[in-house]
Amino acid sequence: MTPRRPSRNPAPPAEQAAKGAQAAPPQAAPAKRPPAKGPVAPDTRAPLPQSAPLPAAPAGTPPQPRTSAESTTPAPRLDAADRGRLLAGEHHDPHGLLGAHPVDGTAGTAGTAGGLAVRVLRPYATGVAVVAEGRRTELHDEGDGLFSAVLPGLTAVPDYRLHVSYPDGASVEADDPYRFLPALGELDLHLIGEGRHEELWKALGAEPMVHQGVAGTRFTVWAPNARGVRLVGAFNYWDGASGLPLRSLGSTGVWELFVPGLGEGELYKFEVVGPDGGRSMRADPMARRTQCPPETASIVTASHYTWQDEEWMAHRGDRPVHEAPFSVYEVHLPSWRPGLTYRELAVELPKYVKELGFTHVELMPVSEHPFTPSWGYQVTSYYAPTARLGSPDDFRFLVDALHRAGVGVIVDWVPAHFPKDDWALARFDGTPLYEHPDPRRAEHPDWGTLEFDYGRTEVRNFLVANAVYWCQEFHIDGLRVDAVASMLYLDYSREGGEWLPNEHGGRENYDAVGFLQEMNATVYRRCPGVVTIAEESTAWEGVTRPTDSGGLGFGLKWNMGWMHDSLVYVSKEPVHRKYHHNEMTFSMVYAYSENYVLPISHDEVVHGKSSLVTKMPGDWWQRRANQRAYLGYMWAHPGKQLLFMGQEFAQGSEWSEAHGPEWWLTSDDYHSAGDHRGMQALVAELNRVYTATPPLWERDTDPRGFQWSLGDGAEDNVFAFLRYDAQGAPLLAVSNFCPVVREDFRLWVPEDAAAEWAEVLNTDEARFGGSDVRNAEPVKTTPDGIRLTLPPLATVWLRPA
Incomplete structure (x- = not known):
């Protein structure tokens, strides 16, 4: 894998508005603050139109009976420590303090009548009333945004609503998030605790749903060492003080809150209070949609896409991949045709790939990443396709279009490392959580990033479920796993004294081995027809051996040795090639030790390595002839083929993510366009004959x-x-x-x-x-x-x- 530049760290302080999100307008004083966009709609049975303030009660609504605050008593006083932790956003059980709870006449504060104690936290509000069973009861102001009262005569919690008033005279009516039971089941919690939740994205993150008959969104996040977690977003002007506290669901480390009325399109983050009291505003690790970088908020989303690739999905696994034709066109989507969206790419990319005869496309990482020049290899949102090109359903549309054209889809997957941005995964709950706690295992020396703690069950679950997620939710046909070698060796790019040996004194990372075996076994079991491909540059034994035989369990492995040796040979002047003949023949010594792909990837045409045709010696005709001969040799050699975009028409310049392929070389306006079209015609013919000729692929292994x-x-x-x-x-x-x-x-x-x-x-x-x-x-x-x-x-x- 090419070294990547460290990602920038644009996260703002927690007390400021999250970058790119709707910020609170300047205020003279808290009392003058505009009413928060309440977390519920006027009608809880219909989701709130997103990014619009909650309206007041409809004009003409008849007044409801009122019970003055003087005719009720406050709820039992909160313990001072509980109150302080609640207001600071550090309480593990806000539902135990807020919402409605039965009390008897002898409990709590002296003189408290029996009934239902209701307590609400609404900073900046001037008054709160409870509307329940046809009557309206004003709550007592306890200060600091807390309001409470005991509703006499009630013994069970009704489907009550809150009427909240603000200094400017505006008011909203909404359901109380703290009257709802947990919306996450015991089985989900058990599987999360065991690290075996294979559909983790359905349990964690933001899930629009109907809960207890009310439409809203369930928010869940894993932060086991946090003192407290609050939900913030555009609905409350990104103000942590008026954020909605989540409750801790026991020893699993999961925090949960169902918010009625919030639905698709809402922007949100989590304010996480670490063990030392430090606060940070975090994007959701399980976010399935994000803002477009450089903005960093997560977005509530749900898929409404109807797939049309049933035929493809039913038959993609009919023939084992190592016994099937498999030629891959590697693509960097944002730069293939710069400016095109997923849906626009769905018109052009399938047609082009089909014309060239490739069986698959391989997409460089599509998971969300903040730093564009990383090409996607520094991922911050593992469950979200990049918003640069459209929505998750737009990405589904692209995959579907490729399938309907008869083209398989492989995506680059990057479980080896992640960036240090302090709004993302790094020290997520104030401690090393996704990364290894030992700095000798956490810091990646090459890329300025952090390495996952593969020995922690929850972290392994996060990654294994993510692999399943892409295959299951987006119908992906293969995962090319990036930088496997950097995962397998504890001393990768480290000098003596900079790494910690394993329990046997060796350099093998047994945690990473176990993770890769679990990932491969799970993907192959759950997603028939999918292939996993390792970018592994060493002689690690058994990369493509099944896991039940002690191997890592990959279906294919990039043959980096063949790539290096063959490029050395063809870069020599013909008069010198006889001295390098064994560079080309040596590959057959080990050709059947693994199931190989022969890759001429993006890594070979960047960073001063020059394009494929420019590597060749001689004049322009000889360079093109050399490339044609080389591709013919490559397509006939045992193993599958991969070619990076631009090389199929002999682009002379290195690839640039800012500009993409030099398509003008093939245009009618260019005087030498025929030279480049000739290379395109050869690639198409190579693929046509290859696919129709079983000797070239049936016995590759x-x-x-x-x-x-x-x-x-x-x-x-x-x-x-x-x-x-x-x-x-x-x-x-x-x-x-x-x-x-x-x-x-x-x-x-x-x-x-x-x-x-x-x-x-x-x-x-x-x-x-x-x-x-x-x-x-x-x-x-x-x-x-x-x-x-x-x-x-x-x-x-x-x-x-």
């Missing part, structure tokens, strides 16, 4: 599917090998990495393979920009093999005629 025809042709810069399908039908691939035509070149083939061979692909064809040297007629097999004409800097594929 089976040594019986490969045989050298010429592996020692160093002096001629020639490689030739045979690929076989499950029935033994062959394909002969020959690559000439020398800029001269080789006439009557003899190659060995099995005597019983075929009597005649015909070209099915030649990268030197004129339509691809080549010199059009061909084997026009079928080539006959002779006792000493076959004799071919090899075009200059070209790859030729032949099959039995």
Whole structure:
């Protein structure tokens, strides 16, 4: 993985308005503060129109009977410590102090009558009344925004409402959030505590729902070491003092509050008070939608998308991926066509990928991230597609469109590290929570980020459920897991004394191993047809071995060794290539140790590495010919293929996330557009022939599917090998990495393979920009093999005629 720049830290202090969210207007004094946008609608059976102040009671509403405050008694006095913690937002059980609770005549303050004690916290209000069972009762002002009274004659809690008045004469009527029972079930809490909640996003975060007959949103957050948690948002002008306190649900560390009337579209954060009393305004770790960066608030959301990819989902797993054609076009969505939204991309991307014949697209990370130049590899909201391109349902629309075009979707997933922004995951509850508590395990030395604590069950659950979430909620067909090597080794990029050995004194991170095994096993069990792919750059044994055999359980692994060695070879001048011949043949020594993908990814065309065509030696014609020959060799080599955008038309410049591919190179207005279109035509033909030719993919992981025809042709810069399908039908691939035509070149083939061979692909064809040297007629097999004409800097594929 390419080192990423550390993300910036734009979080504001907790007492200020959250960046990008609706801030409170300036006030002369608290008493003059505008009425908070109350957390309920006038009609609790219908969600409040979002981002609009709560209206007062409708004009013409008949006055209700009133009971003066003097005719009631205050509720029993709060304990001073409880009162202080409640007002400071540090109470673990605000529902025990607020809301309605039966009292008898002997309980609490002397002289308190029996009935129902109601207490409300409404800072900045001038008065609060309870409307219950046809009567209205004014509450006593206890100071500091607390109001209370005992409603005589009531023994059970009715469906009461609150009438709140403010200094400017405005008033709102709303349901009381503190009259509701917990909206999270015991089974959910048990599974969270065990770290086994495989649909965690349905238990934590913001969930619009109907609870006890009332529409609203349940807010839940895991913060086990917090003194207290309050909900703040646009509905209360981002004021922590008037935030809604959540209750702690026991030893699980989960805090919960059901807020009637709040619905989709509301902006919110959590004000978290840490063990030391420090306060921070935090985005929801489980937010399924966020503001567009640089704004950082979370947004209440629910999906209303209707999928139309039933056929694709039903059959995507019919053939195991390692026995199927699998060629991948890697895409950075924001820069592929800069300025396009998810829905606009859904019109152009499926068509383009289909025309080029790729079976899959791989999307660089789409989870929300604050720092655009990180390309998505510094994630702050693991459950939210980036808002830069649209809503979560808009992203579903894009995936659906790709599926309906017959294209699978892989996304980059980044569980190796996360940024230090103090509004996100770092020290979330005032302590190291998602990160490891030991700094030697928490700090990532390369990227200025933090590493997850894979040994903590709740953290593993957060990540495992996230992998399932993308596959289940967005119909993703594969996860490419970023930077696996940095997870597996405790000494990754660390010097002696900077890392802590495991219990056996070794450098293996057993916690990370266990996490990866659990993630892979869970995804494969829950999401049939999905493949997981490891970016793992070392010789760790068993990356693609099943977990029940002690492996990590990935379906495929990026072959970084092949990528490095082959690029070294093709970057050399042809006269020097004979000295590097083994750079190309060495891959077959280990080709069947794992299930491999051959990646020419974004990492190979950035940071001074130059584009693929620019890596090649020679003049412009030779560079393009070298690239064509290389791609022909790559597509024929055992393993799956991956090519980064822009390389399919021989872009000469490095990729820039600010500008994306140089599409103008293929436009009619560019004088050399034909050169670039020729490369596009070759990639499309490679994919067409590849997909239709089982010898090229059916035995990718089976040594019986490969045989050298010429592996020692160093002096001629020639490689030739045979690929076989499950029935033994062959394909002969020959690559000439020398800029001269080789006439009557003899190659060995099995005597019983075929009597005649015909070209099915030649990268030197004129339509691809080549010199059009061909084997026009079928080539006959002779006792000493076959004799071919090899075009200059070209790859030729032949099959039995």
